Amino acid sequence: MIAYLPYLILLLPLLAAVSIRVFLHPFPRISVAVSTFACLGSFVGSLGMLFSGSVSGEVVAPVLPWIEWAGFKANFGLMGDPLARGMATLVSGVAFLVHIYSIGYLEKDPSRSRFFAELSLFVFSMLGIVLADNLVSMFIFWELVGLSSYLLIGFWVERPAAGAAANKAFLVNRVGDFGFILGILGAWALFGTVGFADLPARVAGVAPGWAVTAVGLGLFCGCLGKSAQFPLHVWLPDSMEGPTPVSSLLHAATMVVAGVYMLIRVFPILELSQVTMTTIAWVGGVMTLLPALIACQQNDIKRILAYSTLSEIAYMVMAVGLGVTGPAMYHLVTHAFFKCLLFLAAGSVIHGCHEEQDIWKMGGLAKRMPFTAFVLLLGTIALCGIPPVSGFWSKDAIFAAMVHSPGLAAVSMAAGFFTSFFMLRMILVAFCGEPKSEAARHAHEGSFFMIAPMAVLALLSVVGGLLPVEKFLGYSHASEHASWTLWLSLVLAVAGFVPAYFFYRRATQDPLNFVVLRNKFYVDEFYQRVFVSTQDSFGRLADAFEGWVVRGFLVRGSGVMARASGQGLRLVQCGQVQVYATVFILGVLVLLGWLWKQGALR
Numbered sequence: 001m002i003a004y005l006p007y008l009i010l011l012l013p014l015l016a017a018v019s020i021r022v023f024l025h026p027f028p029r030i031s032v033a034v035s036t037f038a039c040l041g042s043f044v045g046s047l048g049m050l051f052s053g054s055v056s057g058e059v060v061a062p063v064l065p066w067i068e069w070a071g072f073k074a075n076f077g078l079m080g081d082p083l084a085r086g087m088a089t090l091v092s093g094v095a096f097l098v099h100i101y102s103i104g105y106l107e108k109d110p111s112r113s114r115f116f117a118e119l120s121l122f123v124f125s126m127l128g129i130v131l132a133d134n135l136v137s138m139f140i141f142w143e144l145v146g147l148s149s150y151l152l153i154g155f156w157v158e159r160p161a162a163g164a165a166a167n168k169a170f171l172v173n174r175v176g177d178f179g180f181i182l183g184i185l186g187a188w189a190l191f192g193t194v195g196f197a198d199l200p201a202r203v204a205g206v207a208p209g210w211a212v213t214a215v216g217l218g219l220f221c222g223c224l225g226k227s228a229q230f231p232l233h234v235w236l237p238d239s240m241e242g243p244t245p246v247s248s249l250l251h252a253a254t255m256v257v258a259g260v261y262m263l264i265r266v267f268p269i270l271e272l273s274q275v276t277m278t279t280i281a282w283v284g285g286v287m288t289l290l291p292a293l294i295a296c297q298q299n300d301i302k303r304i305l306a307y308s309t310l311s312e313i314a315y316m317v318m319a320v321g322l323g324v325t326g327p328a329m330y331h332l333v334t335h336a337f338f339k340c341l342l343f344l345a346a347g348s349v350i351h352g353c354h355e356e357q358d359i360w361k362m363g364g365l366a367k368r369m370p371f372t373a374f375v376l377l378l379g380t381i382a383l384c385g386i387p388p389v390s391g392f393w394s395k396d397a398i399f400a401a402m403v404h405s406p407g408l409a410a411v412s413m414a415a416g417f418f419t420s421f422f423m424l425r426m427i428l429v430a431f432c433g434e435p436k437s438e439a440a441r442h443a444h445e446g447s448f449f450m451i452a453p454m455a456v457l458a459l460l461s462v463v464g465g466l467l468p469v470e471k472f473l474g475y476s477h478a479s480e481h482a483s484w485t486l487w488l489s490l491v492l493a494v495a496g497f498v499p500a501y502f503f504y505r506r507a508t509q510d511p512l513n514f515v516v517l518r519n520k521f522y523v524d525e526f527y528q529r530v531f532v533s534t535q536d537s538f539g540r541l542a543d544a545f546e547g548w549v550v551r552g553f554l555v556r557g558s559g560v561m562a563r564a565s566g567q568g569l570r571l572v573q574c575g576q577v578q579v580y581a582t583v584f585i586l587g588v589l590v591l592l593g594w595l596w597k598q599g600a601l602r
Helices: 002-024 028-050 082-105 112-131 135-153 160-191 199-203 210-226 235-241 244-251 255-265 274-295 301-321 325-352 370-384 390-400 406-431 448-466 484-495 497-504 520-572 577-598
Strands: 064-069 072-076
Touching: 002 028, 002 082, 002 112, 028 082, 028 112, 072 135, 082 112, 082 244, 082 325, 082 448, 112 135, 112 244, 112 255, 135 160, 135 210, 135 235, 135 244, 135 255, 160 199, 160 210, 160 235, 210 255, 210 274, 235 244, 235 301, 244 255, 244 301, 244 325, 255 301, 255 325, 274 301, 274 406, 274 520, 301 325, 301 390, 301 406, 325 370, 325 390, 325 448, 370 390, 370 406, 370 448, 390 406, 390 448, 390 484, 406 484, 406 497, 484 497
Parallel strands: none
Antiparallel strands: 064 072
16 A cells, blocks of 8 residues: 555645546535645645655655657656655645635635646646656656646736736746756766666766766756746746745745755766856855845835745755755755745735735734734744744755855855845834835734644744754754854844844835846846847747748739639630630741741741
């Protein structure tokens, strides 16, 4: 039974999604129950698989024959090693809490059957990524995650901004996925396998070179898209147009961390090339800082948290580039708890303020929503890495790995400073002072379905760093010794609160105005002018060519010629003998004239 458990864990959400769309769509309450209990079943199954056998052992699932062609072989199998078991538990557990929260958040939405069907499809896709035992299987689920996230981001179809955000997320991810495909093909060509279990042995005898670097960078392109790292980070802030439970699920333990998880699975390939590792480390290092700077001038509560996600994912990417995959996964786990909590708290604020998302139209919420204010403060402390909550322990492990990388340490510590700055800014503006709008004056806490998941996540955000996750990650944070990087990062994180308090404790409008930060370093505008406008110009040129040359000359021109030829033939094919005789005589005269000219009749 245990051997087939991974398949049951994977298929339960899929069965829920199909049954809701095909049979249960007219019955919202039944649809909600089926989706929620299916996710609960996957979570319970994941827990059972997590603690089955020894910690270092593996649950071996049956392998199904799949692809075998011209020397290429890829079976369909599911991983049962400690990493896959831990990730399946994390994904299904967070997804279950989001399901519970969504019951209260969308209780009056007429399309909630569709929402829960798409949510189940998303959970199925993410479980497929974390359980897949080879790159080809992973890529199929990778694309399914792209599809389901497209559906969820654009869930409110009546909002043009939601549709635009869904399209943007889908298209930007396709850019990264193209590089991912090339990396998968290159891995098979170089190492003769796409299976994760076979990679360590196959790469052992391969000498580093440009081909290995190219394969590693191709695989990293997949991470750039899915985990929203520069230069493919632009889709994630716009994805906030979807319902807040979607934002929470995307940012916590699912879609945006899929790229980090993939990098850890293919790490034996990445570490063969120093160029690849350095590139990954510095892309992650720079991306810890840039989103933190942008968040300092954002006013939408969800976008502020979205940019914090970009920064936190970058810490994990940087850790992989530094060769410390254990701390990367450790931070992934703790980040899942406090980031899911922060987004659910933000959703509670938006719900309580009647869909208002601008922090400058809030104020005084601490008195009207004390529970939400309390858990959001806990999540902020965890996000900023302040002891003794979970974020401190995982960031401690990453900073300890930067002792010999002063450049990366400086950039990421500066990011910690600005993270504390923009998070306290958000809290002071939204929760302190007096209400700045009628919506804020009438704010209220959500229902039990919204409060209960936040309470569980608040507890996990506090004690999550003390859970024995190292047993399943092959890493122990207790073995790390405090270093100058840890203490300096902690001092800078605390220091970030000081200017935020000074500028925003009584502010009714933003005293700072950095246009370049408010406009996100103009990256979207650059892409619009260089790529989108260029593509539009080529599109207009192609349309003109198709209109004038293809339709005008080739299609319509050939039609006109055929019609004219037909009209001419009608003149001679009239059925009158005298006309045929005239044509015949004229033909004979023309022939005689030609023969005379050639001298044949002289």
